[in-house]
Structures are given as C-alpha cells and as structure tokens.
Amino acid sequence: MTRTGAFTREQLRSPFTLLLLVGVPAGFVAAAAGVLSDFATALGGSLAGDAASALSAGWAAAFIAGTLGFFAASSAKGADRRLALAGLGAGRVALARISSSFGIALLAAGAGFVALELVTGVAHPAHAAAAVLAFALVYLGIGVVIGSLVNGALEGSLAVAVIFLLDVFSGPGMSEQAAPWSVSRWAADVLIAAGVGQQSSARDWAEAAFVAALALFAAFATFVWSARSRV
Amino acid sequence: MSRLATATRMGLREQARRPLLIVLLVALPFFFITRAIASTEPLPRTIGLPGGGGEVLTNMRDIHGANMAAITVAFLAGLVGLFIMQSAREADRRLVVAGFRPRDLLVPRFVVLTAAVALVVVVSLAVTALSFSPQQWWAFAAGTLLVGLIYGLIGVILGSTLGRLGATYIMLFGAMLDLGIVQNPMFGPGQPPAWGSLLPGYGPARVIVDAAFSTQFHAWGPLAVATVWLTGLALIARFALGRVVGVAWR
Numbered sequence: 454m455t456r457t458g459a460f461t462r463e464q465l466r467s468p469f470t471l472l473l474l475v476g477v478p479a480g481f482v483a484a485a486a487g488v489l490s491d492f493a494t495a496l497g498g499s500l501a502g503d504a505a506s507a508l509s510a511g512w513a514a515a516f517i518a519g520t521l522g523f524f525a526a527s528s529a530k531g532a533d534r535r536l537a538l539a540g541l542g543a544g545r546v547a548l549a550r551i552s553s554s555f556g557i558a559l560l561a562a563g564a565g566f567v568a569l570e571l572v573t574g575v576a577h578p579a580h581a582a583a584a585v586l587a588f589a590l591v592y593l594g595i596g597v598v599i600g601s602l603v604n605g606a607l608e609g610s611l612a613v614a615v616i617f618l619l620d621v622f623s624g625p626g627m628s629e630q631a632a633p634w635s636v637s638r639w640a641a642d643v644l645i646a647a648g649v650g651q652q653s654s655a656r657d658w659a660e661a662a663f664v665a666a667l668a669l670f671a672a673f674a675t676f677v678w679s680a681r682s683r684v
Numbered sequence: 685m686s687r688l689a690t691a692t693r694m695g696l697r698e699q700a701r702r703p704l705l706i707v708l709l710v711a712l713p714f715f716f717i718t719r720a721i722a723s724t725e726p727l728p729r730t731i732g733l734p735g736g737g738g739e740v741l742t743n744m745r746d747i748h749g750a751n752m753a754a755i756t757v758a759f760l761a762g763l764v765g766l767f768i769m770q771s772a773r774e775a776d777r778r779l780v781v782a783g784f785r786p787r788d789l790l791v792p793r794f795v796v797l798t799a800a801v802a803l804v805v806v807v808s809l810a811v812t813a814l815s816f817s818p819q820q821w822w823a824f825a826a827g828t829l830l831v832g833l834i835y836g837l838i839g840v841i842l843g844s845t846l847g848r849l850g851a852t853y854i855m856l857f858g859a860m861l862d863l864g865i866v867q868n869p870m871f872g873p874g875q876p877p878a879w880g881s882l883l884p885g886y887g888p889a890r891v892i893v894d895a896a897f898s899t900q901f902h903a904w905g906p907l908a909v910a911t912v913w914l915t916g917l918a919l920i921a922r923f924a925l926g927r928v929v930g931v932a933w934r
Binding site: 464467470473477480481484485487488491492494495496497516517520521524528603606607608610611612614615628 | 702704705708712716719723724725727744748759760763764766767768770771846847848849850852853854856857860861865866868870871872
C-alpha cells in the first residue's frame with residue numbers, strides 16, 4: 454500500500470466518519486441554499502438565488518477541507534516526524550499526508566456539489582466544480598498550516614473556524630465589497646458567476662488558481678518545516 | 685473531598701495554562717458579535733414570539749444581535765465540551781487505575797466545562813450589551829446560558845463516543861444549522877418550523893427571542909423544553925463519560 458493510501462485509510466478507518474464526510478456537506482448545501490440569499494441581503498450584499506446556493510457548496514467544501522487538513526497535520530505530528538527522521542524524509546511525508554487529505558476533501562466537496570446539482574442545479578457545472586475544488590484546496594492549505602503550527606486540538610479547530618467565518622462573511626456577495634482578508638474571494642467570484650450562468654474572466658481563473666496553489670505550497674513548506682530534524 | 689478538590693483545581697489550572705485558548709474564548713465572541721451587529725442592515729422584519737406573545741416588528745440588525753450571542757456560545761461551548769473531555773480521557777483512565785473513583789474525575793470535568801461556558805456566556809453578554817439591549821436581560825442571559833450548557837454537553841457526548849474529526853463536523857455544522865438557520869428568525873416566516881422544536885436549540889433560542897423583543901415573558905413552554913434537554917443530556921453525558929473512565933475501575 455502506498456503512503457498516501459495508508460494515510461487515507463487511517464483517516465477513514467471509521468465508517469461513520471466517511472458517512473459524515475458525504476452527508477454533512479450535502480445536508481448543509483440543502484439547508485443553506487434557501488437562506489443564504491436573505492442573509493446576504495441583511496449584510497448589505499447582493500447575492501441572490503442560484504448564486505447563493507452555489508456559494509453554499511463552496512463553503513461546505515472549504516470548512517470540511519480546513520478541519521480535515523488541520524486534523525491530518527496535527528493528530529499524527531509525532532508519528533510523522535519519526536517517519537521523516539527514520540529515512541522517509543519530511544518532503545515525502547508531507548506530500549503523502551497532503552495528497553491523502555486532498556483525496557478525502559475531494560470526496561466531501563463532490564458530495565456538496567452533487568447536492569447542489571440536485572437541489573437547485575447549476576448553470577455552468579464544470580466551472581462550479583472547479584471553483585468548489587479551489588475552495589477546498591485553499592482551506593486544505595490553511596488547515597495543514599494551522600495543524601503544523603498549533604498543538605491543541607481545541608485551539609487549532611477554533612483557529613480554522615475563525616478564519617473561515619471571517620473569510621466567508623466578508624467575501625463576495627456577502628458584503629458590499631469583499632474584505633482584503635477574504636482568502637476565498639477569488640474562488641467565490643468564479644463560483645458565483647458559474648451559479649448565475651456567467652463566464653469568468655481569464656484573470657479571475659488565474660487568481661483563483663494562484664491562491665489555491667499558494668495555499669498548497671504554504672501547507673507543504675510549513676509541514677516540512679515542522680517535521681524537520683531538531684538535532 | 686480532597687481528591688475532588690485537587691482534581692478540580694488541577695483541571696482549572698490545566699486550562700489556564702493554555703493562553704491561546706483563553707484568548708480565543710474571549711476574543712472570538714467580542715469580534716463576532718460586534719462585527720455581526722455592525723455589518724447588518726436595519727431592514728424591517730416581523731417575527732413571531734413564543735407562547736402566544738404574538739408578532740413584533742423589529743429589524744434584521746437587532747435580530748442578528750440577539751441571535752449571534754447564542755450562535756457564538758453554542759459554537760464555543762460545544763468545542764470546549766468536546767476537546768476538554770477528550771484531552772483528559774487517557775489521564776483520567778490512569779487516575780482511576782491509581783485509585784480515583786470515576787466520580788472524583790467526572791465532577792471536576794463538569795466544573796471545568798461549566799467554568800468555560802460561564803466565561804464565554806459572560807463575555808458574549810457583555811459584548812452584546814455594547815450594541816443591543818434586550819427587553820428582559822435576566823431571561824436573555826438565562827437563555828444564552830442554557831444554549832451554552834446544552835451545546836457543551838452535546839460536545840461532551842460526541843467527544844466520548846466519536847472520533848475527533850467526526851465529532852467536530854457534527855458539532856460545528858450542527859450548531860450552525862440548528863441555531864444559525866432553523867431557529868433563526870432572520871429567515872423564513874420569522875419563527876422556526878414545527879419540526880424545529882425537535883432540535884436542541886429550540887427551547888433556549890425561543891427564550892432568547894422572547895426576552896430580546898418582549899417586555900413580558902411568554903416562553904415558559906420553550907423554557908421547559910430546554911430544561912428537559914439539559915437534564916437528559918446531562919444524564920447521557922454522565923453515562924458516556926462514566927463508561928469511558930470506568931472501564932479501568934471495573
């Protein structure tokens with residue numbers, strides 16, 4: 454079994470966890486799709502109808518990926534460091550750990566996307582799927598960075614939740630102008646456009662891809678740094 | 685008695701030695717509640733009060749102000765319940781092997797949980813008071829405390845029965861769906877749907893809405909529902925935790 458496969462199996466050894474990974478994002482999309490538009494109006498945003506529903510799939514994917522990345526990096530920190538020191542190398546351990554979390558996040562994001570298709574439908578499904586994936590990648594990176602730096606499970610999961618809430622409630626559609634700290638705003642721009650059947654510009658796509666790549670690079674670098682030898 | 689006091693003192697000291705946790709428990713309610721109120725437009729909104737209190741015309745900003753404290757408290761209390769109990773599980777088992785009775789360990793854990801919930805509730809109410817003034821402060825505070833205790837106990841039960849990842853998902857999405865969407869009068873017809881009364885947040889959320897927007901208390905029914913939830917969850921949490929630490933005792 455490959456390292457990535459072993460790490461994935463470790464995360465999914467409880468069937469109930471697998472059920473939650475699929476059921477929670479689908480349930481959230483179904484429940485939030487109808488109210489996000491009202492909420493955006495109350496916050497002074499302009500998100501309406503299908504765009505609001507589409508955004509809920511991105512949020513679900515982001516939060517699932519963030520917590521998953523955090524626990525993947527945090528829970529096995531000691532064992533991962535020993536694996537790296539035993540000859541596997543910090544880079545290969547980081548790559549396997551992040552790939553495994555990415556695979557699981559993809560599953561959860563897919564469940565949210567399927568729920569979105571079933572509940573409201575999406576005008577540009579391929580664009581929406583790519584944007585939901587960008588949400589998941591950005592938050593996977595954030596989760597792994599926090600998991601590599603913060604020791605306590607309570608502190609770390611709170612930190613992921615704080616960043617998520619700060620980000621999404623200040624992002625496109627939820628406020629008059631997206632806040633500078635809204636890290637998912639580029640992915641949100643693409644997702645909102647896909648939800649209402651509009652094309653995103655090449656610049657929007659490039660920005661969303663760049664931020665997702667940056668988040669993954671930061672995750673990789675932080676993981677390797679935290680797993681390095683202290684001798 | 686001395687064992688109980690020692691375990692309680694150590695439990696509180698353990699939490700006090702986590703500066704990041706204290707900062708998050710104090711800073712998070714401050715930031716979320718003030719920001720939620722400040723960023724919401726005062727759009728007119730009619731909401732339904734519980735227990736025959738009729739309808740009242742208010743605005744989105746005040747509803748968000750009244751509701752945000754409950755959401756924040758549920759969120760934080762749930763995670764505190766989940767992780768404080770989980771982090772102590774292995775050590776508690778060893779203490780039981782060393783001669784502590786399960787009761788000597790369970791009581792201090794509940795004291796620590798109650799202290800953390802009380803801290804979050806006090807901070808949340810103080811921050812709410814800066815921007816929003818409920819009609820009945822005591823009932824509003826009681827409703828918020830009930831939210832904290834109910835969700836803290838749900839966190840304890842999930843932390844005792846599920847893995848960390850699964851428990852965290854249920855806790856965070858559950859609080860968001862229950863108090864943030866289903867019980868939230870900002871959405872739908874201004875009061876929860878009939879099936880919403882089956883959720884743990886129904887009782888305290890209705891108490892909070894009544895206390896926030898009515899000069900007279902009507903929410904006796906929801907208060908009773910919340911009390912039943914609290915008692916039931918406390919019994920389940922006692923059983924679940926007792927089972928976890930008591931294995932070594934037997």
